Amino acid sequence: MIALLLALLAIQAAPAAQPAAPLPSDAVAGDWRAIPDDELLVMTLSGNRAVVIRLAARFAPAHVANIRTLARAHWWDAASVYRVQENWVAQWGDATERKPLPSGVVDVPPAEFEIGGFAPAQMLPRPDGYALRAGITADGWPIAGDGKAAWLTHCYGMVGVARDALPSTGSGAELFTPIGQSARRLDRNYTVVGRIIEGMQYLSAMPRSDAPLGMYATEAERTAIVSARLASDMPSGERPRFEYRAADTSRFAALIASKANPAPPTVPTGLTVCDVPLATRRVATRP
Amino acid sequence: MIALLLALLAIQAAPAAQPAAPLPSDAVAGDWRAIPDDELLVMTLSGNRAVVIRLAARFAPAHVANIRTLARAHWWDAASVYRVQENWVAQWGDATERKPLPSGVVDVPPAEFEIGGFAPAQMLPRPDGYALRAGITADGWPIAGDGKAAWLTHCYGMVGVARDALPSTGSGAELFTPIGQSARRLDRNYTVVGRIIEGMQYLSAMPRSDAPLGMYATEAERTAIVSARLASDMPSGERPRFEYRAADTSRFAALIASKANPAPPTVPTGLTVCDVPLATRRVATRP
Numbered sequence: 001m002i003a004l005l006l007a008l009l010a011i012q013a014a015p016a017a018q019p020a021a022p023l024p025s026d027a028v029a030g031d032w033r034a035i036p037d038d039e040l041l042v043m044t045l046s047g048n049r050a051v052v053i054r055l056a057a058r059f060a061p062a063h064v065a066n067i068r069t070l071a072r073a074h075w076w077d078a079a080s081v082y083r084v085q086e087n088w089v090a091q092w093g094d095a096t097e098r099k100p101l102p103s104g105v106v107d108v109p110p111a112e113f114e115i116g117g118f119a120p121a122q123m124l125p126r127p128d129g130y131a132l133r134a135g136i137t138a139d140g141w142p143i144a145g146d147g148k149a150a151w152l153t154h155c156y157g158m159v160g161v162a163r164d165a166l167p168s169t170g171s172g173a174e175l176f177t178p179i180g181q182s183a184r185r186l187d188r189n190y191t192v193v194g195r196i197i198e199g200m201q202y203l204s205a206m207p208r209s210d211a212p213l214g215m216y217a218t219e220a221e222r223t224a225i226v227s228a229r230l231a232s233d234m235p236s237g238e239r240p241r242f243e244y245r246a247a248d249t250s251r252f253a254a255l256i257a258s259k260a261n262p263a264p265p266t267v268p269t270g271l272t273v274c275d276v277p278l279a280t281r282r283v284a285t286r287p
Numbered sequence: 288m289i290a291l292l293l294a295l296l297a298i299q300a301a302p303a304a305q306p307a308a309p310l311p312s313d314a315v316a317g318d319w320r321a322i323p324d325d326e327l328l329v330m331t332l333s334g335n336r337a338v339v340i341r342l343a344a345r346f347a348p349a350h351v352a353n354i355r356t357l358a359r360a361h362w363w364d365a366a367s368v369y370r371v372q373e374n375w376v377a378q379w380g381d382a383t384e385r386k387p388l389p390s391g392v393v394d395v396p397p398a399e400f401e402i403g404g405f406a407p408a409q410m411l412p413r414p415d416g417y418a419l420r421a422g423i424t425a426d427g428w429p430i431a432g433d434g435k436a437a438w439l440t441h442c443y444g445m446v447g448v449a450r451d452a453l454p455s456t457g458s459g460a461e462l463f464t465p466i467g468q469s470a471r472r473l474d475r476n477y478t479v480v481g482r483i484i485e486g487m488q489y490l491s492a493m494p495r496s497d498a499p500l501g502m503y504a505t506e507a508e509r510t511a512i513v514s515a516r517l518a519s520d521m522p523s524g525e526r527p528r529f530e531y532r533a534a535d536t537s538r539f540a541a542l543i544a545s546k547a548n549p550a551p552p553t554v555p556t557g558l559t560v561c562d563v564p565l566a567t568r569r570v571a572t573r574p
Contacts, residue, residue, distance in 0.1 A: 270418070
C-alpha cells in the first residue's frame, strides 16, 4: 500500500532522492521571509477552525484596504460560508444582503483585475493555455502576463472578490476561493486579494450544495464565521506569524526545474504556474 | 447576492443569452448516446451514496477487464476510501493489503498509460502547458497528444489506477480520482480507466487526512464501500442507465467556441481540455 502511494508521491513531490541528502531545490534559512502582520487575515470558523489568508496588499491595495476596514469593524463576525459549489468555489460573507458596510469601505473600488508589470522572479517553461507567460514573483505570488498586461492567477486556494456585473468590482466583503480543478477562466475578470496559506481543507471539504450556483438552500447548511481579524490587530501573544519561501533564489529555480523535469522513469508532462508549490510556514509567536 | 453569483456563473457557464432562446451550443436529442451497461461501475458508499464511474473500456481494455472481474467477485465490498489528500487525490480499495485478488485478475497488466492515436472530434484552441495538442473524442473523453503518442488526461474526476513503482502498472484494484487543482502531471505515467459521472461530491468533500500521503491514520476515518457493481450485473429494474453527450457535432464545436470566446465584457483567458464540460445524464431505468 505504502509502495503504491509512494509512486504517486514521486510525481507529486520532488524526484526521488536519498532522503538524507539535501536537494538543490531545498530552501535554506535565508529563503524564509516574514509576512507582515497586517497582510495576514485570520478567519475563524465554527469549531475553532482557523483559515489564514495572506493578503496581496501590493497587487490589490484598494480592495485590501477595504478588507482591513471590514476586519477592524468585525464585519465578518457572525457572517458565514454560504456557497460551496462542486468543482468550482467556496464563498463567504453576508448571505442576508442586509448588513451595511462599515464607514470607510469603498463600495466600488477601482478595478484591480490586473496588476502592474509582469516581473516574475521565476518563469514557467512554457505557455499554459491561459497565458503566454507565467511565473512566480520574488515574494511568492503566481502571476501571468501577455506582454501588455499582467495579473494574479486564480489557482486553487487563491482568494478572489465576488462582484455584481460590471462596472462593479466587488467591495471585498464577499470573497471566494477556488476549490476545484481550475478557475483560471476568472483571471483578469475578478480581483485577486490573497491566498489561503493555512486551513484550506476546512473550505475544500465542506458539503457541496445542489442548489443553483451551489448556494446553500438553508441557513442550517452554512458554516458560521466566528471572527475575522488581521494578525496585526490581535494580542501579540496570540498573533500568528508566518514566513513565505522567497522565489528569487537558485533553490527555487532548482525546485521548478525538478518538477518540470522529473527523474526517469517518470515521463515529464509539463508544469504550470498553479502546480508550483508556494511554501509558507508558521513560526513561533512572540512571547 | 444572486447578482454577484450570476457574475461568476456567466464565466463558469455559457455566455449570457436570453434564457428562452436555444443556443448554438445546446445539445439536441440525437447528441445523447447510450453508455453501455458494462461500462458503468456503481460504487455505493456507506450512507447509500452512489458514485457512478464510466469505464474507458476502449482505452484501457486490460485494466477494465480486471475491474469487471473485481466487481463480479464483489471484491470491493467492505473495502474503503482510505486516502484523501488535500488538493491531490481520493483513493480507494483494500487498505489492509491482505485481500487476495480474485482468479482471473491479471496482477500486472500491460501498461495502458497511453492510448492509440490522437483522434479527437474537437480540438482545443492551443497547447495547454501539458501537451501540444488536446481535444475531446467523439464519445466524450478528454485526450492529449504530442504528435507521436496520445493519452487520456487526468482531469478532476477522472479515475486512475494506483500502482507500485514501475514496472507495476497496477491491477485496477486500487483506484484514485483527482480532487484538487490538477493531476495532469500524472498524464502518461498512470493508467486512466474512467471518469466519475455521478456522486463526485461524496469523494471531493471527504475530510482530508494530515497523515503522510493523506492516508487516514485510523480505520474509523475511512469511508466504507458497501458494494461496487457493473450496471450490466444489476437487476434490470435497479440498473441505472446513462447517456453521454457526443462531441462530434457542430453544437459541441459551438460549446467550445462559446467558452473560449465569452461575451464581452468578460475578458477571454483561455480554455483547456479539463475545462470542457463533458455532459452525461441519467435516463429512466427500463421497466
